[in-house]
Amino acid sequence: MTRTTAAREPVDAENRASAPRRILTTIGPQNISLVAALVVVVAIFTFLNSGYLTWSNVQVIGEAATVAGLLAVVQTVVIICGAMDISVGSQAGVASVISAMAFMSTGHDPFLGIAAAVGVGVVAGFLNGLVIVYGRVNPVIATLATLAAYKGVAQLISGGRAQGFVLGDDLFIFIARGRIAGLPVQVCVLLVVALAIHLMLKYTDVGRNVYAIGGNDTAARLAGININKYLISVYVLAGIIAALAGIILTARTGSGQPTSGSEGLELQSITAAALGGAALKGGKGGVAGTLLAVLLLGALNNGLNVVGVNTFWQNVAQGALLVIAVIIQQRRTGERAVGLPT
Secondary structure (H helix, E strand, C coil): CCHHHHHHHHHHHHHHHHHHHHHHHHHCHHHHHHHHHHHHHHHHHHHHCCCCCCHHHHHHHHHHCHHHHHHHHHHHHHHHCCCCCCCHHHHHHHHHHHHHHHHHHCCCCHHHHHHHHHHHHHHHHHHHHHHHHHCCCCHHHHHHHHHHHHHHHHHHHHCCCCECCCCCCHHHHHHHHCEECCEEHHHHHHHHHHHHHHHHHHHCHHHHHHHHHHHCHHHHHHCCCCHHHHHHHHHHHHHHHHHHHHHHHHHHHCCECCCCCCCCHHHHHHHHHHHCCCCCCCCCCCHHHHHHHHHHHHHHHHHHHHCCCCCHHHHHHHHHHHHHHHHHHHHHHCCCCCCCCC
């Protein structure tokens, strides 16, 4: 054996040993359980139905999870900041109605319809932030109130009925059925938004300040961070992303939907964010874990449909997963359960 070969063998062995470590670092140790759960879910439903693990069904899962995925990604940001937005589903419903009504009333101009929806999202998010910051209302209570208010607004302006028809327009058709590099446009929108928010959280001062506010708002204030400005901005961001979700909902269904399609999205977004590792008290979380959780929920819901299980069980499963996620968080932090001895 030559000296060069002998020197190379330890290096190769070290590279082989470090490969699993690099994979673990890329995925994230906190997300391994999500990957394992996803593998188990896919294996079970593939065994029950051979058509489950096909490319066409994978695309169906991706498209079905897009709206909830967008809301879950931005919900993660809100939760990291130490708050919560329960009104995102209602905001998506208002934006959906506005996009279709503006489209119809402006001579079928899709860009004005989309702009109107985004504008409504900005206003809705800004109002949420104002109520929380200057009304000094708990974020859960404030957005629970606006959940009902925005839902009422959507029903009032639409008369409780679907509005308009947008599938005669090329842009809305492209959003609903188009492909980019073989992927549905809806999935591409989700990936672009998720990547942008991930980069913001991980590599910018804005992201570091969001983590700081959620981790310890007193220390963040003493460090000179304008917490009020950040909270309002985070809720405006939530409104904008909720509006994008509403636009996709409009394109998917062909009309503005005041409640159908947006009902229950707030629970899905919170469940995905919590499952993905976002600490409900703030300061921890990430987009990668949330996307894995969205994929897990989408695979589970699709699998239940494929094997013919009553769709009501999907809500049961989501509720159970949310409880499990919170229990895991409590155990990891070592917090005492209310009313129980330590």
